[in-house]
Amino acid sequence: MIYSEKEKTIETNRLLLRLFNETDAPEVTKLCNNYNLYKNTLYLPYPYSIEDALSWMKNHLDHFNENKSYEFAITDKVTGKLLGAIALTNNQRFNHGEMAYWIGQEYWGNGYATEAAKGILQFAFVEKNYNKVFARYFNSNSASGKVIEKICMKKEGILKEHVIKENKYIDLVYYGILKNEYDLLN
Template sequence: MIYCKNEKSIETDNLLLRLFKESDAEDVCHLCNNYNLYKNTLYLPYPYSIEDALSWIKSHLENFNNNKKFEFAITDKITGNLYGAIALTNNQNVNNGEIAYWVGEKYWGNGYATEAAKSILEFAFIEKQYHKVFARHFSSNPASGKVIQKIGMKKEGVLREHVMKENRYEDLVYYGIFKHEANYLCN
């Protein structure tokens, strides 16, 4: 992982994580206006409009500059194609953060979420000096859990029927990793 502070970007072997631009709104709308993505995410609206995308993108730079939330577009390092998004939210009270991500359905199964998530962990622990990072997923979305496990997070528990999605209760499965457990990131 190479973090470029001036550009607010992260480069990995195959990806460039960068701030979203207004010009990404159409691609974001195209990727997010997908029922299968919606049903696996906590906050994504459906249907998803261009206005949703523009409103979401509008706050990214300010959040980044204020150390509140670091929201990156997951893009191909060579072509620039947008695959999805990954965010690290800062809980400043305890120096912990939460990773959240989505990848457009047509790009599922290519390892983009795992590669992006590993680089965000490095960013959290090396650049931001976080103590702990956590992530969560619906129990009905085990693929997201596999991404979380692949980056070394340990299951911490399940909040049973914790949220309502489409008129039914969903369990939230929580994972976490401490900085001292993530020494593999520096190799």
């Protein structure tokens, strides 16, 4: 992983994680206006409009510069194609953050989320010196759980019927990894 503070990018083997810009809005809209993506995400609206995309992106740079959160577009390093998004919050009070991501359905099963998540973990622990990174997913979304397990996060618990999605209570599964655990693996 190569982090460029100046460019605000993270480079992995196949991917370039970069800030979103307004020209990404049509592709973000196309990828996010997908029921299968919506049903596995906590905050994504559906249907998803270009206004949703622009509203979501408008504060990314400010939040990045203020060290509040880091929202990256997941792109193919060679073609520049937008594949999805990955974010890391920064809870400065507790020196930890939550990682969250989505990949457009047409790109599922290619390991992009896992590769981007590995890059974000390194960014969190090496560049930002976090003590912990956690992630959560719907119990029904086993693919997201596999990504989290592949990056060596450990299950910390299940919050039973913690959120409502489509008028149903859903369990949230929490995973986490500490800096010292990460350091032992790398």
